[in-house]
Amino acid sequence: MSEIIPHWLTKQASLAPNDTALELENGNCLTFIELKDKSQSFAKRLAWQGIGKESKVGIFSNNCIEMVIAIHALSYLGAVGVFFNIRLTEKELNFQIEDAEVSLILVADCLENQLMDMSFAPQILSFSEVRTLDEENVQLALEIALDDAFTIMYTSGTTGNPKGVVHTYGNHWWSATGSALNIGIHATDKWLAVLPLFHIGGLSILLKSVIYGMPVYLLEKFDGKKVHHAIMNRGVTIASVVTVMLHRLIDLLEEQQYPDTFRCMLLGGGPAPRSMLEKSKMKQIPVFQSYGMTETSSQIVTLGPNDALRKLGSAGKPLFPAQLRIIDQGHDGVGEIVVKGPMVTKGYYKNEQATESSIQNSWLSTGDLGQLDDEGFLYVVDRRKDLIISGGENIYPSEIESVLSAMYGVKEVGVTGVEDSQWGRVPYAFIVLDDESVSEVDILQYASENLAKYKVPRKINFVSGLPRNASNKLLRNKLCDLI
Amino acid sequence: MSEIIPHWLTKQASLAPNDTALELENGNCLTFIELKDKSQSFAKRLAWQGIGKESKVGIFSNNCIEMVIAIHALSYLGAVGVFFNIRLTEKELNFQIEDAEVSLILVADCLENQLMDMSFAPQILSFSEVRTLDEENVQLALEIALDDAFTIMYTSGTTGNPKGVVHTYGNHWWSATGSALNIGIHATDKWLAVLPLFHIGGLSILLKSVIYGMPVYLLEKFDGKKVHHAIMNRGVTIASVVTVMLHRLIDLLEEQQYPDTFRCMLLGGGPAPRSMLEKSKMKQIPVFQSYGMTETSSQIVTLGPNDALRKLGSAGKPLFPAQLRIIDQGHDGVGEIVVKGPMVTKGYYKNEQATESSIQNSWLSTGDLGQLDDEGFLYVVDRRKDLIISGGENIYPSEIESVLSAMYGVKEVGVTGVEDSQWGRVPYAFIVLDDESVSEVDILQYASENLAKYKVPRKINFVSGLPRNASNKLLRNKLCDLI
16 A cells, blocks of 8 residues: 655654754855745646646756756656756657657746757746746645656666666665664754766655655756865755766865764765775765665665775665665675665656566566675675677776776776677777876876786777766776777 | 565574674674564464454563564464553453454563463463464465555554554554664764564654664663763664653763764654753764654654754654644644654454544544644643643643753652633642752742743642653653542
């Protein structure tokens, strides 16, 4: 039976009306009661436009207060938000719009121009335009049924078209409470949201805010100095980042230390190089490694504070309500990671085939490779699709990246497999340097000293930057475009 | 659809094997891995005795480690625990045993004698006897389905036989997470369990321990000095108490203060006199008033830290996942309290009539009277069954008790209604004195000065103690037995 809870924003606005829900760089704040009132008003204007129960509404926006209001507005109507990556091309957008049966697209005012030359079937309204609409006198949701769908986000699989991951309210709820049981809830918490809200890592912070009654410090996008400032001076106690962000933050920290009240740097978006984790340890940054994906409504595995230092490099253990297994293990204990729990999506939007092939008996096949140590800690070895099989040996790009990242003069590394007539595939490395005096010979020598011969990159390509997606994840399949 | 989570004790034993689960007065501790191992072993011995999925197993025990082990053991078998109040008579016990279809009774070793002269149909085994049984090689539960029943506790209604409140795992889960969203979760928390574990207020602490990964400081029964010591010297940060306990603790505190780390004195078991709350405020005791009952799996309304001082006397607002309404309001805004939420029982064991009359459309009629102030804070006016209607005026016993409790020389007060030919019913007061020099005349004069005439007790009875149940709740319907 679907559990029913009061509407979460209305509830928080009743419990803590004057507490801060959102805080911006410029010092502007929104309380929970203000956020509720604005979201309800926005909902009534959308209702005037015909949006209601189960309508699919696209959102094309950078991080801003209006986007937060729009998201909550949809929940008051029982509508479903379809979150677009703002870097998508017209073609990619149109695929998602059609696939998700989007009937209206909401766009941030500052991004309207970006869509100007594109052509879409559904109507497009900017946030400002919505605010000029009349308010329809509709009954807004008083309760939330946890089995109802709330959001859809597209992910690319290893093959075929992107698939729309459907999140129910319950998926988000369990993600938030599962995280709370892991890192606790303090009355003084303030969570930094710098990841895009159109990705699950960003959106999940917003929903934790409403469920915990916690302020979110919202940044439009990643800017190292702004994040550094927020942690140092604005009372941020928890921040969600990806590897490349942490790299920059460590540099900015120099000889300083974060305040004692800063209690969690939640690190997602792929395996982190050991050298970075060691630097973080040295600088006493409380890094919590984590592992998750859109399908698991953000992190599903996290390394808790008790083990953060003892298990460097591990993603930790599955959250309290979650389960994890390694299946099809090889002789080295490495196999596919499968997970289960109430935060795991029930499936892909109108795509039974993809759903059935990914989810069996409530267990989600992640497509990622990992192993468990004898205490049950997960080590994510690699994304399966990135696995390089070379002469019968398995090569994990992240291992090579981790090793080369630790080398003096090397700033960032990406490794991918390239066709080879003799060995099947061989690893190529793409390197951004800190120090231009480092040569290919230096790197190959360092690699030979630290890696088995078959793992040494066949070619070193010096580049000025690595291809990353909107949440800064390394896109290994785009590396070869740099050659 | 029923949500599935990993077995909560197995999970906690995996996440934090060596953290303390239980701590005793004598310094003995049990870690989560030890508690898991002992509970699983106990489960296998019970399985040898034929206990399995949905078996009803009675538990007759005071607070002790063996009881905790037995409770978790039942969850490994999918069996349902029926919790007996150890003050029950043979007749009362047999009613519950038959009604709940109990097939085996587990009894604490030290209480075996108490059952010796009674006669019961099911077999009785002491905890020690179970430990002499062989272990059956059964598959223990790896997961918990939240819709499954876990515990049954009997409550007396205003009329008729006691009814068996069924709690699912989900009821307990939502109670624990609802409380966490209210008072937070700190890594340093240690919760004092002095309320009987056979009542929901005690049991809920145990389950929070497993869900939060938090140590419980377990006391066999209330002893003011031991509780005082635990808070002052043993690192207890949260304690659940009822009014009469807090009264004693305030006395013991004298000129001292509790450590700053003691962050929550959760007060349940009926309305608290204003004078006690004011004393607590003066002594900086962080009292959280609360309201709840067996049917709501412990507290469902709590006064949060932000409002504790501003709203003295209020029980607060419903927990995040809960809803509350006042129905059938009188001209004074007082009406019956009805509540809804995933921690509310789905019904009484095999008693559809009672279930249907108490729960309509998921809303539970509490039978209690209350009102909301203009900010939505609940003031529990009285238990409806205790309402004294006198000459058309409503008299709430708790109001009179609260007034007289504040008088010098008065230690405890109980008030109830007694038949009266002229007025219908009139209030009688039962008073325990601190100072024997206080006279009936003194009290009546004080009452007249502080209460409308119709509320002044018609008779003052000096007594040496008040009738209370095992969780120290005042039993107003037993007061007249003292005359």
